[in-house]
Amino acid sequence: MTPDEFRRAGHELIDLIADYLDHGVEAHSVLDRVAPGDVRAMLPEHPPAEPEPWEAVRSDIDRVVLPTITHWQHPNWFAYFPANVTYSSVLGELLSAGLGVQGMSWVTSPACTEIETLMLDWMHELLGLPARYRSTSERGGGVIQGSASEAVLVAILAARWKATAGAVNEIGDTTRLVAYTTSQAHSSIEKGLRIAGIGSDRMRIIDHDEQFAMRPDALAAAIEADTQGGLIPFFVCSTHGSTSSLAFDPTPEIAAVCAGSGVWLHVDGAMAGIAALEPELRWVNQGLERADSYCTNAHKWMGVNFDCSLFWTADRTALLGALSILPEYLRSAAAETGAAIDYRDWQIPLGRRFRALKLWFNLRLDGVGTAQGRIRRDVELAQEFAAWVAADDRFELVAPHPLNLVCLRIVGDDDAPTDELIGRINTAGEFHVTRTVLDGRSALRVSIGAVNTDRSAVQALWQALTT
Amino acid sequence: MTPDEFRRAGHELIDLIADYLDHGVEAHSVLDRVAPGDVRAMLPEHPPAEPEPWEAVRSDIDRVVLPTITHWQHPNWFAYFPANVTYSSVLGELLSAGLGVQGMSWVTSPACTEIETLMLDWMHELLGLPARYRSTSERGGGVIQGSASEAVLVAILAARWKATAGAVNEIGDTTRLVAYTTSQAHSSIEKGLRIAGIGSDRMRIIDHDEQFAMRPDALAAAIEADTQGGLIPFFVCSTHGSTSSLAFDPTPEIAAVCAGSGVWLHVDGAMAGIAALEPELRWVNQGLERADSYCTNAHKWMGVNFDCSLFWTADRTALLGALSILPEYLRSAAAETGAAIDYRDWQIPLGRRFRALKLWFNLRLDGVGTAQGRIRRDVELAQEFAAWVAADDRFELVAPHPLNLVCLRIVGDDDAPTDELIGRINTAGEFHVTRTVLDGRSALRVSIGAVNTDRSAVQALWQALTT
Secondary structure, three states, X not given: OOHHHHHHHHHHHHHHHHHHHOXXXXXXXXXXXXXXXXXXXXXXXXXXXXXXXXXXXXXXXXXXXXHHOEOOOOOOEOOOOOOOOOHHHHHHHHHHHHHOOOOOOOOOXXXXXXXXXXXHHHHHHHHOOOHHHOOOOOOOEEEEXXXXXXXXXXXHHHHHHHHOOOOHHHHOOOOOEEEEEEOOOOHHHHHHHHHOOOOHHHEEEEOEOXXXXXOHHHHHHHHHHHHHOOOEEEEEEEEEOOOOOOOEXXXXXXXXHHHHHOOEEEEEOOOHHHHHHOHHHHHHHOOHHHOOEEEEEHHHHHOOOOOOEEEEEOOHHHHHHHHOOOOHHHOOHHHHOOOOOOHHHHOOOOOOOOOHHHHHHHHHHHHHHHHHHHHHHHHHHHHHHHHHHHOOOOEEEOOOOOOXXXXXXXXXXXXXXXXXXXXXXXXHOOOEOEEEEEOOEEEEEEEOOOOOOOHHHHHHHHHHHHO | OOHHHHHHHHHHHHHHHHHHHOOHHHHOOOEOOOOOOHHHHOOOOOOOOOOOOHHHHHXXXXXXXXXXXXXXXXXXXXXXOOOOOOHHXXXXXXXXXXXXXXXXXXXXOHHHHHHHHHHHHHHHHHHOOOHHHOOOOXXXXXXXXXXXXXXXXXXXXXXXXXXOOOOXXXXXXXXXXXXXXXXXXXXXXXXXHHHOOOOHHHEEEEOEOOOOOEOXXXXXXXXXXXXXXXXXXXXXXXXXXXXXXXXXXXXHHHHHHHHHHOOEEEEEOOOHHHHHHXXXXXXXXXXXXXXXXXXXXXXXXXXXXXXXXXXEEOOHHHHHHHHOOOOHHHOOHHHHOOOOOOHHHHOOOOOOOOOHHHHHHHHHHOOHHXXXXXXXXXXXXXXXXXXXXXXXXXXXXOOOOOOXXXXXXXXXXXXXXXXXXXXXXXXXXXXXXXXXXXXXXXXXXXXXXXXXXXXXXXXXXXXXXXX
C-alpha cells in the first residue's frame, strides 16, 4: 500500500467512522442475526496470493463486518455496559498506531510515559481522588492498564508481595494467602486470584446485605477466623458498582477492617467510578482515601475507546516489588537514577502502546463537560425508567439504582417469565439487554449510556418490555 | 467534537501519518534529547476547563510529541527489535477504534471472533506451522494476545492446570512446580512464572552452549533431579530467537526430553518466528510439531502495528481449564453449545479489541509478499554487515547471526571500549543501538528491520561505529 493509497483509504475510513457514529449505526440492528460459523463462511479459507485493492476491503466492511458485529454504539444498546467511542479518542488511537512507539520504558519514548503520568494526574483531579494516588505524592501514582481485569491482577500481585515481604518472588508459596470479596464482585477478581496462584479455596465470599453490598462485620469475622486458623489475609476487593446491579460495597467500613489487619484493599470501580467526573456524584469515591489501589475505566461510560483502564495505587513500592525484572537489554540511565518511570514494571506485559494520546485528545477536544453532561443525562434517564418500572404492577425493581443501571424482573415466584422476556427482546434484535441473577433470581439489566441513546430510545425499550 | 470537525481533523491526521512514515520521520533524530520531566514541563499541570480547537492539539503534536518520542520507525533504528507499522495495519486499528466493539465473547461481536480465528489460520498457513495448531484441528487453535509476555503467561497457566489436573484452580498450591529455561530467555518468562506463583527458586536456568542455545542433556538432567527430589517439572520455555542474540534453542531435542516427562513445552519465537513467512527461512519452525504452544509477533518484523501477538496451542482444553470463569452475565447460548469460541477464556483480560482487523487489512492490502521481501532484505543486510565486522580486526562477532541481528564487540579483555562505543552512538542520537551482555561480556546489538532502513543506513551505521 503506497502513501497515496493510504491517504485516500484513510480519508474514506475517517468518513465511514464519522457516518457510523453520527447515527449511521442505526441502519443496523443492535444485534445482527448470525449463527456461529456464518462470518467465516463469508470469507476465503486461504490468504490472498496477491495484494488486493482498497475497494475490495472497503466493500467487505459493508458486506461482512458491519452486518456481523454487535453494535455497542447503537442507541438501543442497553446490555453489559456503555462502551462509548468519542471522535477525539479515535484520533488519539490513530496517532498512536501511526507513530508506533513503544512505551515499555521511559527511554523508549519519553512522551509516551510522561503524558500518561500527566493524564493520570489530570484524571485524578477531575475525579476528585485522594491525594495519596497522585504521581507527585510520596508513594502513589497512576498508570493506564488494558482493562480492569489487569488492574485487579496487578493489585493482587502487589498485595501478595507486601503480605509476604517480597518472599513470594523467590519461594512462590501462596498457599496461606486468603482473599475476600462478595458474590457480586466481577469475575476478574476470581480470575486474577487464580492466575496469581490463589485458589478458590482461599477466596472467601463475604455475605452481602439486601442491597448486594458487602457486610463489613462478616468481613471482619472471616479475617479473624482465617488469622486464628494460621492463614494470612492479604487482599480485599471492594466493588464500587457491581456488574450485576451496580451495588456499592461500604468501603469506609471495609477499610477500617483492613487497617486493623494489614490487608491490601483494592477498590474496583470499573464502570461506575467514572461518575465522579460529575461533582454531584462524587459519593462514588467513598472510602478511597483509605484504599491501597483503585481502578475505573475511561473506556466505558466516559467515551475513551477501549482500552483505557485507569489504575492508581497509594503504594507503588509494592507494585514495583511485585513486577520489576531488569535484564541487561532493558537497562537505562534515566531509570536507574529514579528520575523516570518505567511503566513496564506497573503492568503484566512488557510492551505498551501510547494510550495516553486518546485520553489527552478526549480531555482537550471534547472537554470534561461533554462526559459530565452525558453522565447526568444517563442517570436522569435511568431514574425516569426506574419510575416507570416502579409504577407498573407487573414488574419489580430488584436492586438500588443510583446511577445508570436498572435491574428489574416480572413479579412472581417463577423466573420463567423474566427469562422469556429477556429472550424475546434479544431475539427480536431491536434492543439488547443482559440477563443476570441476583440472589438466585433472574433479573433483566437495563444499562443506559451509549452516546446515541436518548429519551426516545429508553421509551421505546419500555414499550417493547411492556407489550 | 462534531462529526465534521472529526472529518477534518481525521483527514489531517491521516496525512500527517502518511508523511511521517513516508520518510517524514527522518526530520527527527532517532533519539531526541530529553531529560526526565522535560515533556511534562511543556504541558499544563491541570486539565483544560473548556474544549480546545483541533488546531491546538495538532500544534502540540509538532511541538511536544514528535520531538520527545523515540522514533521506532526511523531508518537509523537498530535498537531492540523492529516495531514496524504498515499503512494497512494503521487502517485496521482505526476501524477497530471507530467501531468500538468488544470481542470478549463470540456473541458480543461475532465478526470480531470469527475473523480472528480465520486470521490465525491464515497465518498458520503462511508460516507453515504444524497441523496441530489449526483451529480446525481436534484440540488446537490460535488467538491474538496483546504481547508475547501475555502469551507465555497463558501458556504457563495452561501448563500449571495440566500438571495439577486442574487442582491448582481450587487449592492454588504451586510450590512443587518447576519450570526450565536458559539465561537467554526473555524476561517475560521469569515475570510470567512469578505472576503465576512460581518463584525464582523453582525456575531452573539450564546451561547453554557456546551459541547461547539450551543444552538438552542439561535439561534432561535437571528434570530428572527435580523428579527424584519429589518436585513436579511442568513447563519448559524454548526460545526461537533470543532477545540478546537471536539464539535458537534446539526444540526437537528439547521436545524429546519433555515428551518423556509430560512437561508442557512452550516455544517463544516472539521476534524471529515471523521469519517463516519467507519459505527459505522456515527452519525457524524446527520442533514446533512437538510443542504444546507457540508464539510469534505480527507486531514486530512483519509490520502489523502493536499489539498483535500470535499465540497457538495444541491443547486448548488446558487453556480453557486454566482461564474459564463463567458468571451469569457472560452466559450465551452460542458458547454453551460449543459452537462458538469465547476468546475471553484464552487470555488474561476479559475485554478485547477487534485486533484481527489490522492483520486482515495487512494481509489483503500489502500481501504477504511485502513482508517476505522486507524479511529477505533485512537478512541480507545483516549478513553484509556481519561480513564487514568479521573483516575488521578491531571487532569480533560474538554470536551466530542467521537472521537480522548482529552482536559484536571491540576485541580485547576489557568491556569498557564496547560500552563507550555504545554510549557514544546513543548519545550522538543519529543511530540507536542496544547494549546487552553475553556470557558476562558487553555486546552491541545491531537489529536490522525498520521499514525505512536501507543499505545506506546500515553503511552509515558502520561508518559511525568505525570512526
